[in-house]
Amino acid sequence: MRTPPGVSAATFADGIAEMKSAVGEEWVFTSDPDVDTYRDFYSVLWGEEDERIASAAVAPKNVEEVQAVVRAANARGIPLYPVSTGRNLGYGGSAPVYSGSVVLDLKRMDRIIEVNEGNASCLVEPGVSYFDMYRHLQETGSKLWIDVPDPGWGSMVGNALDSGGGYTAAPYRGHFEAQCGIEAVMADGELFRTGMGALPGSETWQQYKMGIGPCLDGLFRQSTLGVVTKMGFWLFPQPEAYMSCSVELQRFEDIEPLVDLFNELEYGNIFNGMPSIGSPVLASGNPLIFAEIPEPEEMNRRVRETGLAAWRGSMVFYGPEKVIRAQWDYVQERFAHFEGVKFKENQFVKLPLRPEDMEKIQKNRFGIPSMEIFSVGSRGFGDFNPSDGHIWFSAIIPRSGKGFVKANRVMRQACAEHDVPLFMFSPAVTCWTRSFVLFAAVPVYKDKEKNRRLRESVLKVIQICAEHGWGEYRCPPAFQDAVMDAYSFNNNMLRRVNEKIKDALDPNGILSAGRYGVWPKHLRDGRHA
């Protein structure tokens, strides 16, 4: 049996025995083959000494069992790493950040506690996957939609806690923003509820997030402070229709007014679906890799020569047909003054979907989970080029034309200079409403030398982005310290405050040690000297 560092074999065995009596022998995994199923299959440290590996795993079935496991760990200083469905591939899989932690696997806690049709909300346990929830809504004839990330096998709770995102309307596609009400087991085993959940008898836990006093939901986002056992979400009442449209503009110089106008239109509720700013003239090679944006004259020359537009702003409308058609008319009016502008209605779909619609639609825009993304996910594009997975590099950049052009150029150049291979580099997109994200997918191989070089290069790109004021919103464990370091205002006050909260709420430092650069006291010293 592997043992967590700093915990004696006897203490660990004793803790494991207590966990077994809490959850049942069968749900405590200590053999190497079982524990190895918790490795991060897309790890950039695969097979190396520093690979993040669990010592054991425990899979409780309910809150009481979670509390018992946490108490057993807290009494003995055994590190725990909670995961929901543990499918965080590209950002760490189901492996702990701190090697030797016991993975607290919440997959078996898979109850859909409530779907409230009138309030358009739900309350779920961590093991509920997007597939599970979709199936439930279909089977019960619900008129509500979930918002899904690309892979449908993940957990609504786990994805939201890592700040994941999806594709439908603005209030739903930022999954942490769409949460309303959290229940968590704290490091001492006590049960905590945020918002109106703190008020016994309230019927508004999934209606009003804030309750009284400071909002504490954020304590659980990308955090090391609790084991989330229930989470509420707001759901999207199925709209009457869906329409995706785009505006094509012909000159490099149009990018700034394009983004500004898109912002005004989205923030003014003229369209509510996810916008994307792409470039037909630059996407004519591999469409998954957004090319480096050239200088204005060069881009304008290519536009003239190919007849392809310089920019395409795509937007989605969800709502009653007559309303969204009027909104699209209004968008066209607002763009009419651009020279050479072209408008395209790409797809109009009446809802609910009919079976024959299913082959035409992009499922994630309709809140339908699938695994389709893995057709490209780690297999290269076009040519069969199997990698062993990939990691995501996801930088938050300004939502302006200038900001986008600059970030695209700097990141593309940095990746080229430091030999970071890419199989995907995104246009300007956003799961969240007020910023853009540039996503890059970097292939990973089970090859130590390649991975070593990859890690060095990614660290350099993180640093270059930080110098420009762009920070990652999320990243794999191998880079979490570096990314947190980049948020360095006032001598890394962000990390220092997080550490103070950590020390107060988890004095023995047992929960999710090291996640996003926040280490418990006993593992911190010397690390940031």
Next chain:
Amino acid sequence: MRRLMLMASPPAVALLAVAIYGAEGTGGQTAQAATASPAAAPHVVKADLPGRAIFEHNCAPCHGAGPGDDGTPMLPGTMALQRRYEGEVPAALELRDDLDGDTLRLFVRNGIGAMPMFRKSELSDADVDAVAAYLKATAEASGVK
């Protein structure tokens, strides 16, 4: 020889439309590229066994026999097996009669390519055996010899 007519013919060129964080090609919001054609979904006669629901919930989203979303020719797991075996064995698991519980477990517990390991908390050993029995019965009912 367990070669299937539908899978054996070399794929022609058609469109794969994928959307990955809004990456886009020439046709609107989806990226499009040339890839294998949508071979007609193979005829699968699903066996009425407990393993069916387990397969449909845990495996079929990647390894189902039908076409993928957005007009892609196959689901990703099926597509990967098609590329790996080039038609020597059926790409759709429901047409394989040669996968016993131990063979399935090897892949399920160790992962392969882009597919990660599945843990006992999500798929027990008994579940894997039930899937194996379902696959074999389905392959036989579907006329695979």
